[in-house]
Amino acid sequence: MHFQPVFFETLADAQQAADRLAALPGTARRLLAEAVEHQELVRTRLSLAAQSLEEAGFLRVLDRPDLSGPRMLLYPTLAGEEALECLEAGLHCKPPV
Numbered sequence: 001m002h003f004q005p006v007f008f009e010t011l012a013d014a015q016q017a018a019d020r021l022a023a024l025p026g027t028a029r030r031l032l033a034e035a036v037e038h039q040e041l042v043r044t045r046l047s048l049a050a051q052s053l054e055e056a057g058f059l060r061v062l063d064r065p066d067l068s069g070p071r072m073l074l075y076p077t078l079a080g081e082e083a084l085e086c087l088e089a090g091l092h093c094k095p096p097v
Contacts, residue, residue, distance in 0.1 A: 005086070007078040017083035020056055028052050029084070031074075035059060036081050041074040050074055058083060 005014040021029060028049040035041050043050070046061060050072070053059035058080030062073040076084075 005082050007082050014082050014086045017058075017079060018086035021058060021080075021083040021087050024052050024056065025049060029087075032058055032076060032080050032084055035074050035076040036084055039076065043072045043074060044070050046072050053080065056080075 005011060008014040008017060021032070027047075031041075031047070031049045032053055046054075050059060050061060054061050058077055060075045060077055062075070064071050064073050
């Protein structure tokens, strides 16, 4: 599979991001994959997986409460999309922990 990064300047940068993503728990990787697939997820609270993805720069979280209560909008970042793509293509350097 050919992978050409857009967000990252080099393939090595994308591989490092994929390594960071691989080091996160499986729940975080699955959440990012779901966010990439749907481009927006809505949650009533922020999970530890979402927090770790946000801290790593792979997910953007917006707090948008409405009349029905708390509402968190989760959006994948381009860095997150590319890290996931690189990881799925098997281009990361270290095996998942």
